[in-house]
Amino acid sequence: MTLPLDSRETVRFLAEEGYKYGFVTEIEAESAPPGLGEETVRFISGKKGEPSWLLEWRLSALAAWRQMTPPNWAKLRLAPIDYQAISYYSAPKQKTAPQSLDEVDPELLRTYEKLGIPLKEREVLAGVAVDAVFDSVSVATTFKEELAKLGIIFCSIGEAVREHPDLVRRYLGSVVPQGDNFFAALNSAVFSDGTFAYIPPGVRCPLELSTYFRINAAKTGQFERTLIVADKGAAVSYLEGCTAPQRDENQLHAAVVELVAEEDAAIKYSTVQNWYPGDAEGKGGIYNFVTKRGHCRGARSKISWTQVETGSAITWKYPSCILEGDRSIGEFYSVAITNNCQQADTGTKMIHIGKETRSTILAKGISAGRGQNTYRGLVRVLPRAEGARNHTRCDSLLIGDRCGAHTVPYIETRNPSARVEHEATTGKISEDQLFYCRQRGLGEEDALSLIVNGFCKEVLKELPMEFAVEAQKLLAVSLEGSVG
Amino acid sequence: MGLPLLAVEDLHASLADGREILRGINLRVHEGEVHAIMGPNGSGKSTLAAVLAGREGYRVEAGRVFYRGRDLLSMAPEERAAEGLFLAFQYPVEIPGVNNMVFLRAALNAQRRRHGESEIDAGEFLRAVKKKLALLDMDEALLHRALNAGFSGGEKKRNEILQMAILEPRLAVLDEVDSGLDIDALKAVAKGVESLRAPDRAIVLITHYERLLEQLAPDHVHVLNAGRIVESGGRELAAELERHGYAFLGEGT
Numbered sequence: 223m224t225l226p227l228d229s230r231e232t233v234r235f236l237a238e239e240g241y242k243y244g245f246v247t248e249i250e251a252e253s254a255p256p257g258l259g260e261e262t263v264r265f266i267s268g269k270k271g272e273p274s275w276l277l278e279w280r281l282s283a284l285a286a287w288r289q290m291t292p293p294n295w296a297k298l299r300l301a302p303i304d305y306q307a308i309s310y311y312s313a314p315k316q317k318t319a320p321q322s323l324d325e326v327d328p329e330l331l332r333t334y335e336k337l338g339i340p341l342k343e344r345e346v347l348a349g350v351a352v353d354a355v356f357d358s359v360s361v362a363t364t365f366k367e368e369l370a371k372l373g374i375i376f377c378s379i380g381e382a383v384r385e386h387p388d389l390v391r392r393y394l395g396s397v398v399p400q401g402d403n404f405f406a407a408l409n410s411a412v413f414s415d416g417t418f419a420y421i422p423p424g425v426r427c428p429l430e431l432s433t434y435f436r437i438n439a440a441k442t443g444q445f446e447r448t449l450i451v452a453d454k455g456a457a458v459s460y461l462e463g464c465t466a467p468q469r470d471e472n473q474l475h476a477a478v479v480e481l482v483a484e485e486d487a488a489i490k491y492s493t494v495q496n497w498y499p500g501d502a503e504g505k506g507g508i509y510n511f512v513t514k515r516g517h518c519r520g521a522r523s524k525i526s527w528t529q530v531e532t533g534s535a536i537t538w539k540y541p542s543c544i545l546e547g548d549r550s551i552g553e554f555y556s557v558a559i560t561n562n563c564q565q566a567d568t569g570t571k572m573i574h575i576g577k578e579t580r581s582t583i584l585a586k587g588i589s590a591g592r593g594q595n596t597y598r599g600l601v602r603v604l605p606r607a608e609g610a611r612n613h614t615r616c617d618s619l620l621i622g623d624r625c626g627a628h629t630v631p632y633i634e635t636r637n638p639s640a641r642v643e644h645e646a647t648t649g650k651i652s653e654d655q656l657f658y659c660r661q662r663g664l665g666e667e668d669a670l671s672l673i674v675n676g677f678c679k680e681v682l683k684e685l686p687m688e689f690a691v692e693a694q695k696l697l698a699v700s701l702e703g704s705v706g
Numbered sequence: 707m708g709l710p711l712l713a714v715e716d717l718h719a720s721l722a723d724g725r726e727i728l729r730g731i732n733l734r735v736h737e738g739e740v741h742a743i744m745g746p747n748g749s750g751k752s753t754l755a756a757v758l759a760g761r762e763g764y765r766v767e768a769g770r771v772f773y774r775g776r777d778l779l780s781m782a783p784e785e786r787a788a789e790g791l792f793l794a795f796q797y798p799v800e801i802p803g804v805n806n807m808v809f810l811r812a813a814l815n816a817q818r819r820r821h822g823e824s825e826i827d828a829g830e831f832l833r834a835v836k837k838k839l840a841l842l843d844m845d846e847a848l849l850h851r852a853l854n855a856g857f858s859g860g861e862k863k864r865n866e867i868l869q870m871a872i873l874e875p876r877l878a879v880l881d882e883v884d885s886g887l888d889i890d891a892l893k894a895v896a897k898g899v900e901s902l903r904a905p906d907r908a909i910v911l912i913t914h915y916e917r918l919l920e921q922l923a924p925d926h927v928h929v930l931n932a933g934r935i936v937e938s939g940g941r942e943l944a945a946e947l948e949r950h951g952y953a954f955l956g957e958g959t
Binding site for chain 1: 759760761762763782783784786787788792793795798799801802803804809810812813814816817820852853869873
């Protein structure tokens with residue numbers, strides 16, 4: 223069969239084929255008591271039936287973590303987190319699941335409606351206990367078989383450890399080592415599960431990959447781990463996240479994403495993050511501390527990050543590229559919105575090691591309400607990076623007069639032939655712009671949405687088409703109530 | 707003559723800082739008419755346009771405005787627009803990243819939705835726009851650029867008239883649509899406006915100069931000074947102003 227490009231269509235198409243496989247209940251669920259020590263790590267590793275090398279790997283991460291302190295250089299205000307009060311392994315809770323959409327918070331449903339989320343997906347996203355979960359499992363399995371014909375491996379990290387231990391062992395931690403930073407070390411010690419993808423030499427993945435399609439994204443773990451490898455000449459586009467707001471019991475999230483691009487390989491990684499941002503007063507909300515890094519290992523390889531960050535109370539995230547292969551390319555396209563009391567400190571690092579490496583950074587920050595938005599980026603050119611080039615542009619848009627936008631660029635070049643350019647602008651949505659739109663007949667919120675989407679256009683066009691349309695609506699929903 | 711399309715009665719308005727700009731405006735505009743409002747800088751011409759369109763930052767102290775029999779001042783700006791009130795801006799606003807044509811279509815559809823009509827078909831819309839472009843001697847490339855961003859003065863003014871042509875208002879208030887234009891651009895704008903004269907549409911031209919009026923032949927000319935209409939007459943009044951300036955208005959200029 224041929225694989226259509228629109229993944230949502232694929233879901234429908236495959237879903238219609240019906241279930242080929244039953245639902246296998248995992249080992250009876252248990253939760254670990256709160257606290258983090260060697261016992262916890264052994265418990266998690268044991269639950270997952272991991273080989274001893276991985277247990278050792280986790281334990282060395284724990285040892286590193288114990289020597290570390292949380293970073294405090296970001297422009298974020300938050301109370302200290304008690305890491306011993308958190309439970310690091312918990313089974314999925316089912317007894318509290320609503321039985322139908324009638325039992326779901328109407329506010330949440332109203333948002334789904336605005337985002338145009340298909341009905342079936344709404345149930346899954348809202349955590350309704352329905353057969354749709356079975357659907358997604360079976361769909362994902364069918365999908366995987368199609369990919370397998372091309373030699374593409376796409377499965378959970380847990381499964382990859384069992385089925386493809388050599389690949390995992392070779393690449394896990396090779397981009398973000400266990401002791402890289404406080405949150406990466408924590409993740410390495412206790413990661414629950416995540417995604418593994420391997421694209422063999424010369425293969426262009428014909429579909430946008432996403433974690434079990436986006437349906438299962440609602441089940442994202444607290445300490446997720448993603449590893450994507452594009453072998454020589456391979457190409458893949460991966461989508462993470464979901465435009466729908468996600469409810470999550472876990473306040474602290476610390477994910478790690480590692481990308482490896484070998485010679486002539488290309489990886490495009492797109493994220494839409496819309497976790498619970500807390501209420502208008504800043505109560506609740508997810509703390510999102512993520513380490514994302516790509517390694518352009520081979521010559522002429524390319525890694526491109528695109529992110530639309532609208533959720534979470536705290537976002538601490540710097541998707542980066544290590545440009546080691548000669549003439550390799552790194553890109554970072556970002557839209558970050560902070561409304562109400564949200565805080566985001568996000569940006570990228572572009573490390574130029576190889577000759578004639580190029581990087582592009584385009585960051586758009588939007589602050590509304592009392593939101594604080596910081597772009598923090600590093601461009602480093604090492605001595606061997608003859609002819610390296612970087613272009614950075616950071617634009618900030620302010621809505622109202624109680625929010626803040628900050629730009630913190632670090633530039634270090636140790637090769638005189640390098641060309642590094644940095645531009646930054648800060649603007650305000652003016653009354654004039656809003657009035658102009660309203661005079662032509664657009665309502666206030668439509669006007670705001672139009673202006674903001676115009677501001678973000680260059681980033682949104684980097685998203686896969688289907689995502690881009692949803693992202694536009696998401697921007698509008700995220701800024702509701704910020705004018706008037 | 708029937709009910710006026712627009713009836714302004716003893717309108718007083720001031721800025722947020724309390725300065726009174728409009729001091730008792732009376733004006734009646736009927737369908738099919740073209741009115742010109744002239745007057746020196748600071749006489750309140752643009753304030754009148756802004757208050758009619760519902761711009762924030764002005765306080766109406768007294769008076770009433772009826773538009774198509776409704777209390778205009780109680781309506782939101784977008785509601786006024788949907789009811790057919792169009793303001794051509796003296797300084798059209800730049801909105802980066804928003805495609806000119808996408809904006810115009812969004813505006814048209816927003817108005818249609820308010821009337822319970824379906825959205826316009828993309829092909830139909832494009833054909834309508836192209837027809838109007840020729841009329842205004844406008845470059846098609848402008849359609850695909852960001853709204854007013856980097857447009858020349860003449861391009862901005864033509865774009866305002868293009869929007870008017872597509873939105874088909876009942877009452878168009880053109881605020882200094884002739885300012886800053888060279889003679890060719892002025893002719894193109896005047897030709898565009900002239901083509902939009904219609905029996906069921908009224909046009910209010912706000913201008914400093916007579917040259918636009920030579921081409922558009924208004925039915926009524928009003929002279930605004932210090933927040934009041936001090937003279938009203940036919941076309942000959944504009945010519946007189948051109949000859950003598952505003953000096954004859956005496957004190958207050």
